[in-house]
Amino acid sequence: MHVKVLDESVVRRAKQRGLDALVYAPHFTRLPDIRETARRFSDDELLVVPARELFTGTWRTRKHVLAVGLSDPIPDFLTLAGVMEELRRQDAAVLVPHPEFLTVSLDIADIRQYRETLDGVEVYNPKHWARHNDRAREIARETGLPAFGSSYAHLPRTVGEVWTAFAETPADEEAFVDLLRDGAPRRVFHRDGPTHGMRCAAEFAHLGWENTYKKFDRIYLQGTEPTHPEHIFYDGRFGDVRA
Template sequence: MFRVDPHVKVLDERVAERAKRRGLDALVYAPHFRRLDEIRARARRFSDEDLVVVPGREVFTGSWRDRKHVLMVGLSDPIPDFVTLDGAMAELRRQDGVGLVPHPEFATVSLGPEEIREYRDALHAVEVYNPKHRARHNDRAREVARETGLPAFGSSYAHLRSTVGEVWTEFDAPLRCREDVVEAFREGAPRRVFHRDGPVHTLRRHVEFAHLGYENTWKKADRLFLSGTEPTHPSNVAYDGRFDDVAVY
């Protein structure tokens, strides 16, 4: 068996050690508003024979008011935030990357069945459990996975260190490296989703949910998204103007 936490936002020595103590074999590290080269470097730093760290990008498509998130792994080139959903998915296809659907239909930042069907050829799994969800959100996420015919995955979606390892996706076959993890998602390899239970897990879910309010204040939106200076803005020199035709800011 091979246990993966397919979506964490934090990564340092404490996170890596916690993941190992929790019996995880791999993490997908996909922080907000970090460029792919930086994510890759940090993933390499904390990968070792006991823990595989896979670099990923949760791309913010659309504008702040009308945004949809897509978790992407297996990228060969960087994809910025604040481009149209169609533009981001076209680039994902070009790179033959793997698209995952985090928190489907959650709040105003998620893909629903209609978008999933439209981009079904580039999407490979739907998240059916994460701690930020309430019970009704997880129930609906499972329905979305069934409706669209995509395999399921579960993640800690950890923005806080203590949440790492609360949820994992367990593959039935041993995976040895980051490429193996990416291919397992691409190929729809057999897997099961597990999460911890009990009062401590409930408390951690509440803390993560409370953190969501901080993450989505208008103050942060003004500071991070609308200034045009964030490193994943399509106008950044790193993207060499390649996304100007699909940029929304």
């Protein structure tokens, strides 16, 4: 909970690491496409759950929200209030990835404001430094929200470095969403040692590429994003909550 990459090698690695499920939430990809990819890579050994890590706010003020169990597509770059209202309407599981990390995260004030809508806070992320994980655990304790851990894998080798263990294995997406919405007991685990440290460092370094050339490419070279609220796909439905 969750990964950005998904192919045969990722599935093979997940199974080798003993995972029963992956939450797949790539950036700037529409929900129907995510669902189709998740369905293609799911089998009796591994459940792939489709999700969206939504970018709320403007590009400069964006804050990420992870939504699992969506019934309808939601674009990026809506107001945080608008996103939360839509997620409540869809009865989705709403999670806080990397809280208070850099400038792309919900902070403690946001989490307290939307406490009744939220279903969990991420307390371990390979892109975090130690102090970020410490602060994330503090936030979970202060708000009383269930914790979860995530490989947040943008790189295939990070899959299985961090995982969240529940007492029961969900049979399908609906059962998994129920575990999250019900605050089911769970434990967060992560690997340790030099190899884990190197993989965490590689994930953090990947941020540099994401926020330099890749950002320039998306903003200036590719035109309107598939998940931009002005895209024809959304038929103007979110015009009143555009950021």
